Amino acid sequence: MTLSQWDRRIRRANELTSTYPFAAEGLRFYSRVATFQKSLYEEIQKALPVLPKILSDAPLRDELDLFALLPKFPGFLSAIEQVAPAPLAQAAVDLSQKGAAVWQRVIQDFWLAEAESPAEVSAAEEDATNEADEAIPSQRLLAWIFLQPYAEYLANRRAPMHLDGTPSLCPLCGGKPVVGVLRSEGDGAKKSLICMLCAHEWNFRRIYCPACGEEREPQMAFYSASEIAHVRVDVCDTCHTYLKTVDLTKTGLALPVVDELATIPLDLWANEHGYRKLQVNLLGA
Numbered sequence: 124m125t126l127s128q129w130d131r132r133i134r135r136a137n138e139l140t141s142t143y144p145f146a147a148e149g150l151r152f153y154s155r156v157a158t159f160q161k162s163l164y165e166e167i168q169k170a171l172p173v174l175p176k177i178l179s180d181a182p183l184r185d186e187l188d189l190f191a192l193l194p195k196f197p198g199f200l201s202a203i204e205q206v207a208p209a210p211l212a213q214a215a216v217d218l219s220q221k222g223a224a225v226w227q228r229v230i231q232d233f234w235l236a237e238a239e240s241p242a243e244v245s246a247a248e249e250d251a252t253n254e255a256d257e258a259i260p261s262q263r264l265l266a267w268i269f270l271q272p273y274a275e276y277l278a279n280r281r282a283p284m285h286l287d288g289t290p291s292l293c294p295l296c297g298g299k300p301v302v303g304v305l306r307s308e309g310d311g312a313k314k315s316l317i318c319m320l321c322a323h324e325w326n327f328r329r330i331y332c333p334a335c336g337e338e339r340e341p342q343m344a345f346y347s348a349s350e351i352a353h354v355r356v357d358v359c360d361t362c363h364t365y366l367k368t369v370d371l372t373k374t375g376l377a378l379p380v381v382d383e384l385a386t387i388p389l390d391l392w393a394n395e396h397g398y399r400k401l402q403v404n405l406l407g408a
């Protein structure tokens with residue numbers, strides 16, 4: 124992924140603000156977040172040495188350059204404070220007052236966690252800390268937003284790898300998929316998934332549940348709405364999980380990660396029908 128990838132995300136978020144007014148507030152926030160992430164990506168690129176792409180089987184999360192990242196964290200928190208909705212802005216204020224040792228713990232905890240979504244903090248984990256219940260998911264959300272550019276930077280330094288089979292978690296960093304993609308191939312379409320953390324995209328099977336491995340066709344269905352024809356909800360009736368898939372054969376203009384954020388009515392439909400999202404997005408939907 125190059126710098127222009129950030130610009131494309133920002134531009135797409137701005138475009139969709141008028142297409143989907145119901146998502147405008149979230150998209151404006153995302154656009155500001157992506158603007159900050161773009162500058163962080165540029166700083167990381169400058170701070171770390173230019174190396175040739177590496178062929179590595181080591182998990183991406185083995186690397187964490189706190190020396191380069193920690194000094195950027197206070198600036199990130201004050202940027203979030205200015206653009207985020209009230210609860211997240213307050214969480215950024217609270218965290219900014221806690222100092223470097225806590226920042227480091229929050230960053231490390233997210234980086235080392237096995238790709239759990241911020242909304243899925245277990246009761247046991249909450250009991251294990253003295254923080255207010257609300258504070259923990261917000262802190263993890265902040266760490267997630269902050270670490271995305273670094274994770275993408277590391278992912279972009281990896282040479283393309285050969286995949287055996289179709290893993291349900293990101294083959295580079297172990298993150299969950301945040302959105303699926305359909306791209307034209309021959310007469311049909313091939314499916315891939317995009318990682319919630321490092322944005323790596325890997326090939327996936329058309330009919331296969333990334334949550335439970337279900338592959339029987341009647342259990343794997345999808346729902347779509349005529350007003351949002353290029354995005355569908357892939358549901359699994361075995362584990363009641365869903366993930367949206369952006370169909371690029373229907374429009375080449377879409378940018379899966381951003382269109383996923385904007386298509387809120389599909390999440391409402393899925394929730395009303397008892398499906399739980401495989402990976403909550405940055406806006407908490």
Ligand SMILES: [Zn+2]
Pocket residue numbers: 293294295296297298318319320321322323
């Ligand atoms: Zn990843």
Ligand SMILES: [Zn+2]
Pocket residue numbers: 332333334335336337359360361362363364
């Ligand atoms: Zn399933």
